Amino acid sequence: xxPAAPALTTVIAAVTIPGETTPRVExxxxxxxxxxxxxxxxxxxxxxxxxxxxxxxxxxCFPAGEFITSDRDVLLGRLDIAPAGETAQxxxxxxxxEQFEYWSHTFxxxxxxxxxxxxxxxxxxxxxxxxIRSRLMDSFG
Numbered sequence: 001x002x003p004a005a006p007a008l009t010t011v012i013a014a015v016t017i018p019g020e021t022t023p024r025v026e027x028x029x030x031x032x033x034x035x036x037x038x039x040x041x042x043x044x045x046x047x048x049x050x051x052x053x054x055x056x057x058x059x060x061c062f063p064a065g066e067f068i069t070s071d072r073d074v075l076l077g078r079l080d081i082a083p084a085g086e087t088a089q090x091x092x093x094x095x096x097x098e099q100f101e102y103w104s105h106t107f108x109x110x111x112x113x114x115x116x117x118x119x120x121x122x123x124x125x126x127x128x129x130x131x132i133r134s135r136l137m138d139s140f141g
Contacts, residue, residue, distance in 0.1 A: 006083030008033050013093060022137065023107075025077040025093045030112040031130060035061070035081045038122050039089050045122070046092045047110070048073070049132065054095055059130045060121040061088035064092070068132025072097035088112070106134040 008029035016022055027035065039045055044064035045119050073094045082089040094104065116124060123130060
């Protein structure tokens with residue numbers, strides 16, 4: 001009998017914006033499952049959300065360090081996708097400064113849905129894509 005697969009749960013980001021105490025990003029269980037698979041294949045991961053058009057407005061998953069962030073990009077959060085009790089698997093979630101100006105009042109949920117997304121994001125060959133769902137935040141402190 002093989003061991004049970006680690007439970008998939010929502011993962012909420014650690015706060016990374018100075019002066020804030022409220023998280024801004026979470027991954028759904030479906031996103032966590034795919035991210036764990038991708039981590040086992042390519043190693044550490046990162047996300048970047050730009051304000052581009054078409055697929056450029058989708059959250060993009062890359063091997064950590066493959067997408068070069070600038071001094072103006074905003075680190076919205078760090079999310080540990082590792083199962084409880086295992087070595088940390090931290091995924092940084094970055095957003096372009098321009099996009100952050102528009103979305104600064106929102107909480108982001110990264111979900112996974114069927115369909116083909118950007119060819120640059122790691123999940124694309126799997127026939128799924130990461131998708132942002134957002135809601136207004138009540139507080140930022």
